[in-house]
Amino acid sequence: xxxxxxGIVMLVTLFFTSTGSYSPSDFLLAALTxxxxxxxSTFILMFNDLVFLRNRVKRAHANIEVALKKRMDLIPxxxxxxxxxxEHERQLHRDIASLRGILKExxxxxxxx
Numbered sequence: 001x002x003x004x005x006x007g008i009v010m011l012v013t014l015f016f017t018s019t020g021s022y023s024p025s026d027f028l029l030a031a032l033t034x035x036x037x038x039x040x041s042t043f044i045l046m047f048n049d050l051v052f053l054r055n056r057v058k059r060a061h062a063n064i065e066v067a068l069k070k071r072m073d074l075i076p077x078x079x080x081x082x083x084x085x086x087e088h089e090r091q092l093h094r095d096i097a098s099l100r101g102i103l104k105e106x107x108x109x110x111x112x113x
Contacts, residue, residue, distance in 0.1 A: 005034040 012033045016026035 005037060008037055009034050 009030055013027070013030040016022075016030060019026075
């Protein structure tokens with residue numbers, strides 16, 4: 001990058017010398033070319049960084065949306081699992097109640113059970 005700036009300064013100096021004048025303003029303009037290029041390249045890099053960060057924020061927001069959609073898609077599955085478990089619990093309690101009723105009807109003693 002340093003050689004590039006030296007080359008730019010030399011080209012600007014050669015341009016001013018091709019006009020045939022060696023005034024101090026020509027040398028000043030040639031000397032200010034490199035800092036102007038540095039400032040310009042700094043602004044270009046800052047703009048590129050801002051664009052990169054904007055795209056990164058958009059990608060992160062999209063990833064959050066995908067995660068929330070996946071979570072919302074899981075809710076119906078969870079609901080069906082809970083209903084299946086609830087039906088199993090009901091059937092289990094019915095079976096236990098009927099077995100207790102059978103035990104009371106037959107009048108088993110605790111030792112026989």
